[in-house]
Amino acid sequence: MPVPDLPCPPDAGRLRPQTLAVRGGQHRSGFQETSEALYLTQGFVYDTADEAAATFAEEIDRYSYSRYANPTVTTFQERLALLEGAEACLATATGMSAVFTAVAALVRSGSRIVAARELFGSTVTIFDQILPEWGVRTDYVTGTDPQQWERALATPADVVFLESPSNPMQDVLDLARIARLAHRAGAVVVVDNVFATPVLQRPLELGADLVVYSATKHIDGQGRCMGGAVLGGTDLVQGRIRTLYRMSGPVLAPFNAWVLTKGLETLPVRVRAQAAAAADLASWLEAQQGVEAVRYPFLPSHPQHDLARAQMSGGGTVVTVTLAGAGGRSSDEAAFAFLDALRVVDLSSNLGDAKSLATHPATTTHCRVDPQLRASMGITGGTVRLSVGLEDVEDLREDLEAALAACRGRPRPKE
Ligand SMILES: *Cc1c(COP(=O)(O)O)cnc(C)c1O
Numbered sequence: 001m002p003v004p005d006l007p008c009p010p011d012a013g014r015l016r017p018q019t020l021a022v023r024g025g026q027h028r029s030g031f032q033e034t035s036e037a038l039y040l041t042q043g044f045v046y047d048t049a050d051e052a053a054a055t056f057a058e059e060i061d062r063y064s065y066s067r068y069a070n071p072t073v074t075t076f077q078e079r080l081a082l083l084e085g086a087e088a089c090l091a092t093a094t095g096m097s098a099v100f101t102a103v104a105a106l107v108r109s110g111s112r113i114v115a116a117r118e119l120f121g122s123t124v125t126i127f128d129q130i131l132p133e134w135g136v137r138t139d140y141v142t143g144t145d146p147q148q149w150e151r152a153l154a155t156p157a158d159v160v161f162l163e164s165p166s167n168p169m170q171d172v173l174d175l176a177r178i179a180r181l182a183h184r185a186g187a188v189v190v191v192d193n194v195f196a197t198p199v200l201q202r203p204l205e206l207g208a209d210l211v212v213y214s215a216t217k218h219i220d221g222q223g224r225c226m227g228g229a230v231l232g233g234t235d236l237v238q239g240r241i242r243t244l245y246r247m248s249g250p251v252l253a254p255f256n257a258w259v260l261t262k263g264l265e266t267l268p269v270r271v272r273a274q275a276a277a278a279a280d281l282a283s284w285l286e287a288q289q290g291v292e293a294v295r296y297p298f299l300p301s302h303p304q305h306d307l308a309r310a311q312m313s314g315g316g317t318v319v320t321v322t323l324a325g326a327g328g329r330s331s332d333e334a335a336f337a338f339l340d341a342l343r344v345v346d347l348s349s350n351l352g353d354a355k356s357l358a359t360h361p362a363t364t365t366h367c368r369v370d371p372q373l374r375a376s377m378g379i380t381g382g383t384v385r386l387s388v389g390l391e392d393v394e395d396l397r398e399d400l401e402a403a404l405a406a407c408r409g410r411p412r413p414k415e
Helices: 017-023 048-057 070-085 095-106 122-135 147-151 175-184 234-248 255-286 305-310 331-342 371-376 393-407
Strands: 088-092 112-116 139-140 159-163 187-190 208-216 228-232 291-295 320-321 356-357 383-387
Touching: 017 070, 017 255, 070 088, 070 255, 088 095, 088 234, 095 122, 095 159, 095 208, 095 228, 095 234, 095 393, 122 139, 139 147, 147 175, 159 175, 175 187, 175 320, 228 234, 255 291, 255 320, 255 356, 255 393, 320 331, 331 383, 331 393
Parallel strands: 112 139, 112 159, 159 187, 187 208
Antiparallel strands: 088 228, 208 228, 291 320, 320 383, 356 383
């Protein structure tokens, strides 16, 4: 059976995202199953030795070995590509393997990366510890400062890498402007779009060349599997990236691809509901005693609020709160008291989940970031990142209210 060509369904071009999220990429087998089949198989068999030889000679296009391609993984890739408006997609085992495969395929010894400073911790480790050993240098800029981008991209570069909104302070970067500068410098623009998801922001339409995801976050959205994806034009994704992907093997497992495919069916509904609750809680939190600042892209107080409204169709599912010290407590102690008093919201470093999750970036996700750099990113001991889930928003509000009271000095009784 040949590897099916994009797009599927055949009239995908005229269908809207919510329909594509449910139906994109499905190729029913002869059994006419309703749900997407799970092809839990390493390899595929041949009718004749001739056919096997022709497959390996790449004279015919068919499934041969699941490191190269697997029908369940193909369904996930096609569905996500349709949602993203991308020509091509390769699904990876984790978000970090998506970041690494994309970047590693674009650089060689002597290459230069220009990156926004506000990045996921493991990405910083790749840029600062792994790639320098290979002769690849990274220059950082403050993502929200246009002059720093202009200065850095006055010199040729191979890759520009950024996240927007950034983790955890939710800086919003001007994707179209940065892409223009990057292209003039000869760079390929890679955007980590985890916080926004394909539902709220489409970087390829704003000039990015590649989008990377951790599917572990909203795409699964129910805390079950790891996964990732690289999306972009056929020339890049099915060219340099595909060779590295197929030969080094950071592929998504079929079972995880199946779970994530089912995750995509509800992604637009979940993300919109979570973003509505996050927006609601963000403006409520801003008015609460003991809260020093709230960062949420769609709040008018956000420093890049207009830009966020222009390039995103929703403010996202994460609210970043900075708690004030009070009553002899430092802001660090206030944040710990707040987190310990939560009863509905769980303490966990994941995000995008149906369950609301809170984390203290300074001592968890960003504990290895140099303290000075952390401070320059705006992360303090009082900063709490809240990933808003799908619970009733009133239950979340009551939980946050009681935790705020507890961090002002009234300990919350254990039930
Ligand atoms: C989680 C995350 C990653 C890494 O994804 P994994 O699936 O954990 O490998 C990369 N970028 C951002 C913004 C993330 O939140």
